[in-house]
Amino acid sequence: MAAGVASGMTLTAARAHLPSLAVSNINSEAETWELHSLAACALALSPRIFLHAPQTLLIDATGCERVHGGEPSLLKLTRELFTRLGYTANAALCGNPTTAIALALDGGRATPILGEDTVSALHDVPLASLRLDPRSLEHLGSLGISRAGELLALPPATLPSRFDEALVCRVRQLRGDLPEDFPAFSLPETVSERLDFEGPTDRRDAMMFALRHIATRLAERLDALGTGASRIQARLIPADGASLEFAVDVSAPTRDARSLATLLLARFETLDTHDRWFDGLEVCIPARQPVNSRQKDLFSAARDVFSPGLRGLVDELVGRLGVSAVARAVITPDPRPECAVAFAPFLQEAKSAAAPNTAPAVLWPPQAIDVEEHEGAPRTWHEGRRAHSLSVVRGPQRVEFGWWDGQAEEPRDYFEVESAEGARLFFFRQAGRWFSCGAW
Numbered sequence: 001m002a003a004g005v006a007s008g009m010t011l012t013a014a015r016a017h018l019p020s021l022a023v024s025n026i027n028s029e030a031e032t033w034e035l036h037s038l039a040a041c042a043l044a045l046s047p048r049i050f051l052h053a054p055q056t057l058l059i060d061a062t063g064c065e066r067v068h069g070g071e072p073s074l075l076k077l078t079r080e081l082f083t084r085l086g087y088t089a090n091a092a093l094c095g096n097p098t099t100a101i102a103l104a105l106d107g108g109r110a111t112p113i114l115g116e117d118t119v120s121a122l123h124d125v126p127l128a129s130l131r132l133d134p135r136s137l138e139h140l141g142s143l144g145i146s147r148a149g150e151l152l153a154l155p156p157a158t159l160p161s162r163f164d165e166a167l168v169c170r171v172r173q174l175r176g177d178l179p180e181d182f183p184a185f186s187l188p189e190t191v192s193e194r195l196d197f198e199g200p201t202d203r204r205d206a207m208m209f210a211l212r213h214i215a216t217r218l219a220e221r222l223d224a225l226g227t228g229a230s231r232i233q234a235r236l237i238p239a240d241g242a243s244l245e246f247a248v249d250v251s252a253p254t255r256d257a258r259s260l261a262t263l264l265l266a267r268f269e270t271l272d273t274h275d276r277w278f279d280g281l282e283v284c285i286p287a288r289q290p291v292n293s294r295q296k297d298l299f300s301a302a303r304d305v306f307s308p309g310l311r312g313l314v315d316e317l318v319g320r321l322g323v324s325a326v327a328r329a330v331i332t333p334d335p336r337p338e339c340a341v342a343f344a345p346f347l348q349e350a351k352s353a354a355a356p357n358t359a360p361a362v363l364w365p366p367q368a369i370d371v372e373e374h375e376g377a378p379r380t381w382h383e384g385r386r387a388h389s390l391s392v393v394r395g396p397q398r399v400e401f402g403w404w405d406g407q408a409e410e411p412r413d414y415f416e417v418e419s420a421e422g423a424r425l426f427f428f429r430q431a432g433r434w435f436s437c438g439a440w
Contacts, residue, residue: 028054039185041085045078050097050182056104058097058182071112094118098173098180102148105129119175123149130174136167148174189225192284193217200239200277204268207236207281211264214283219257228253228291233284234264239277246271248319251311251346253289259312266319314346363426363438371427371434378417378427378434388419396429416440 004017015021031054039049039057045068048060061074068074075093082089090108092100096118103109103121106129113121125148127137145151151171159168172178193214197206211234222228230253236244248263264283317326327343340363370382376396381388395415410431418424426438 031055036185038082038085038087040187041081042078043187044081045074049185051185052101052182056101058101060097061093071114075110075112094121096174096176097182098170099176101131102129102174105131119152122152122174123147125149127151130170132167132170136164139163140167190284191218191221191225191227191229191288192282193221194280194282196237196280197278200279202273202275202277204273207273207278208265208268210281211268211283212261214281215261215264216257218283218285219255219260222255222285222288222291225288226290227288228255229260229285229287230289231285231287232260232263233286234268235282235284236273236278237280237282239279241276244271244273244276244278248315249323251314251318253291254311254315255291259315262312263315263319266316270320318346364436366428366435366437369427369434369436371429373429373434376413376429378415378429381417381419381425381427388421388423390417390419390425392416393418393424 005014005021011023035051035053035055035057039051042049042057042059046059046061046064048062050058050060052058059078061071065071065074068077071093075091078091078093079089090104090106092103092109092113094100094103094109094113095115099113099118099122102125103113106125109121127140127146127148130148130151132140140146140151152174154162156171156175159171169178173180195210195214197210201207218229228250230250232248232250234246234248238244246267248267250263254260314326323345326346328346329341330344332340332342371378371390372380372382377392378390381390393416395417396413397415399412399414412428412430414426414428416424417427424440425436426440428435428437
């Protein structure tokens with residue numbers, strides 16, 4: 001701010017003021033998780049918490065003020081809670097949730113606002129704190145209205161004919177004539193099962209039987225919730241000493257008892273229990289995803305590339321060998337055909353580059369060929385004693401690369417060519433030499 005950087009400024013303009021400005025992208029997923037974790041902490045103040053993304057929590061304090069010593073004490077406790085968590089919280093307590101958010105966005109209020117003082121408290125609140133769309137703010141600004149008090153002073157009966165429905169709705173919500181709905185927060189249900197043995201045991205077959213039994217019970221609970229396990233954690237409870245834990249990652253969410261049992265047993269077989277004695281075991285599902293039952297398609301021949309059988313095999317291999325030992329091929333953005341594919345862990349979220357619509361059906365490592373060219377385009381391809389006349393279908397496409405990954409090379413000119421016999425081939429020229437690298 002001291003250097004002149006202001007909110008809403010473009011990155012180029014900001015760096016003109018402050019060249020050393022550090023910039024990072026917004027991580028929306030991480031912010032959502034953080035807001036949910038703060039909502040979980042706010043359950044210490046009230047059992048009814050509502051969310052208004054990306055940075056607002058609404059705490060329904062109805063009936064809770066007596067537990068915390070009254071409204072002023074509750075407001076103080078709220079600020080202290082988020083301060084201990086490392087946040088600066090702007091809090092406001094009043095009887096209208098829409099008004100409470102507007103006051104909090106305006107910096108908050110030190111004391112509770114109750115009764116008839118709720119509407120009057122909005123008198124000097126700027127319109128930006130009312131969560132109006134830019135078009136409404138521009139319209140109100142052209143009318144000389146910059147404060148919530150000026151907006152609320154307008155006759156309510158004239159608003160529908162002068163403004164859009166969203167603005168009229170917000171005014172009614174601020175007055176308390178219309179309730180505003182917010183999504184409620186609830187703690188995610190922990191899916192876990194525990195089985196205690198009749199007495200301490202070191203028998204692996206007994207532990208394997210217990211894992212199968214727990215897998216069946218977990219499958220029933222997951223099916224009732226309509227979710228599948230994407231990660232499984234197990235803990236062997238020892239008679240003495242520290243517990244023995246292991247985890248299994250799943251390629252696709254599953255709620256099938258047989259699959260869960262197979263994954264747990266495959267991982268358990270690689271576990272060294274050191275002949276210890278255990279009193280029981282516990283299995284929990286820390287990560288779940290929705291699993292919708294799909295109706296079978298009787299007429300379409302289309303099938304998922306990663307069939308359930310393949311995923312089951314991958315899950316078992318990952319459980320036995322580890323995540324990094326099972327890989328799959330993914331398309332890379334590298335324009336060189338020999339570098340167009342890389343291998344990544346099967347369970348890793350690998351984003352493949354979109355293949356062009358005219359991509360060759362077959363690619364191979366570049367092979368040197370004998371080509372006669374005319375004005376930079378291939379005209380004749382000599383294959384031993386045979387000569388093939390060529391016509392250019394597409395090209396040239398110049399590709400510059402190499403300097404960023406330490407593999408400096410001459411640029412390439414790619415051509416899609418067709419021979420007189422009808423063969424569609426993929427050629428490129430580099431440093432005066434010709435290579436074939438694919439075919440359609």
